[in-house]
Amino acid sequence: MPEQTAGSRPTLEAVAARAGVSRATASRVVNGGEGVRPPLVDKVRQAVEELGYVPNHAARSLVTRRNGAVAVVIAEPEMRIFSDPFFEQQVRGISRELTAHDSQLVLLWVEGPGDHDRIARYLGGGHVDGALAFSLHNDDELPALIGRTKIPMVFGGRPAAGADLTVPYVDADNRGGAREAVRHLVSRGCRNIAHIAGPRDQTSAQDRIDGYHDVLVDADPDLLCQGDFTEASGARAMAELLDRRPDVDGVFVSNDLMASGALRTLRERGLRVPEDVALVGFDDMVSVVGTTEPALTTVRQDIEGMGRLMVRLLMRLLNESGGAAPASVITPTTLVRRASA
Amino acid sequence: MPEQTAGSRPTLEAVAARAGVSRATASRVVNGGEGVRPPLVDKVRQAVEELGYVPNHAARSLVTRRNGAVAVVIAEPEMRIFSDPFFEQQVRGISRELTAHDSQLVLLWVEGPGDHDRIARYLGGGHVDGALAFSLHNDDELPALIGRTKIPMVFGGRPAAGADLTVPYVDADNRGGAREAVRHLVSRGCRNIAHIAGPRDQTSAQDRIDGYHDVLVDADPDLLCQGDFTEASGARAMAELLDRRPDVDGVFVSNDLMASGALRTLRERGLRVPEDVALVGFDDMVSVVGTTEPALTTVRQDIEGMGRLMVRLLMRLLNESGGAAPASVITPTTLVRRASA
DNA sequence: GGGCATGGTGGGAGCGCTCTCAAACCGTCC
């Protein structure tokens, strides 16, 4: 463990002395200045300025019993997901909102089941005020693990059934977005609308499938094709689909990456988009959406906003510690119409 | 800012009472047990166990003046680099080593120049013991910014000339690795060896160019082609190269991603690798190297190890606060021979 | 057998801050 970081920094005591007030008053000013008369506020502020005073975090934590830090728990297998712009955006939102709340982001990297003990100890050890985690796979033990530490937490993404339901989460309206996408294809006049789905062990993918079925109750099972959210799987799925049902004229694809793969297959097969086959994606990921030809119609979700929301929910959880757990939030999605459908 | 994280946790006082010793002795045991007789050590350990005691970090920080946290500063434009497996691996290494040192990773996300103030204040505010930053572009102001805060820090990657030279860094032996790659092409009998370079404002790319020139002192300038580390730029550069000098028979590419692009172009032009053109990449990135056809010969650098090294260097810096700054470390690279050269 | 190192232990101060509580102050009203 490291050592002292700098020469002795000025204490509140010093500020108070310089401003000619008591430590208590100085403290009040530093923490907002409520109930202190303006002239004194100014004096203290000036002293702070002159001395370059910065509050000692540890001392403050010690008495307030809060430490102004939130853990973002990332499981090793999901780390690859940093390559996923989705995750990046979410972390960005979290980071921004945390900054706004004067809290810091402590990255907790879970190396695998063998690492669970360490994580639980850390989380339970009162180093952070709360935790943010992502529930990506149904078989993920992480949520349960964190749940056991009894630390306030919020999930990103709806946890699979079976997970602790008292833990609030933030998720996009995957099902509603899917419905809107499919309805859009219907309204365009598409008759045989297929769905290229994401991995079924992810609730988001499953919800999108459900949304598809909400609109197309009796859809031919042949029109449902499985992908794994990668571009290649989208291309493959599209080919499969075309082989099974050459008459498909509309496809709702579970994410943009797969949609771009599907687009590639369609192009290779000489099919026009949207004339022969209309395509709707999901995510509205700039890196994909901006580059496809034709531009991709897709369902947008505010990923960064979801990240921010996770933090807000956690903060609420922390501040109303006694009260009931805040409700989860489902953020709306919007259909962004471009050229592909 | 958040609130108390759990019900009152046991204090050292409680542990001491239960073990029938003084708080001082309990503290000694918790911190290693030096100079405490075995029977007492056992008693205290047992009390810790039974009570589920976890030291209060804030209280400890308050007196030790260390806070067991290290900032990893990531500039917004570089964040995209999380999609770069390079960065991911480096952060992984950092995370692991930090864990080994009982320190936590505080992620500091710099949103742009407007954010510099906040970062400087945070870094200077004694919240973390030190900082780790990446110096990726010559024009990056971040290193200078952190430097001004006088906080102990270590760079990942050699900073551009002009940066604070007293700050130690960890970098791969880019120049040496490049030399080895080019020499390998020479020994294979290649006569016209080209280089597809990375962005010149990155020292790593420049160093690789220099290594190329070390071996091929009088290389035809036409044999040097500029890329930007993306797959597409590699493909484009290879095409350009082929147009300018159809007689190239060997290419050293500044990273694997560009090499895979170059490979694509070569395939499209009907050229055999390595028979017609031999190819050597840089990085040994699994995701690329494993998928190319033929398998890519490349220069490996131990990226995760570099991350760990950054942490070790920082720890040394922190522990020998008085002494001279530790020297920077250049980690060796190794040529991994596969099929492409 | 008393003096003296030696290593083990406990007492207690204090890290820098917040927060309670009582004192001091002000203006107002009877």
Add this chain to the structure above:
DNA sequence: GGACGGTTTGAGAGCGCTCCCACCATGCCC
């Protein structure tokens, strides 16, 4: 003019921990 209510202010008590230092057993030597 004094009592009273309300607002500011300051004194002081900790928060939980580490670490200095005095203390106390030992064991050893002369």
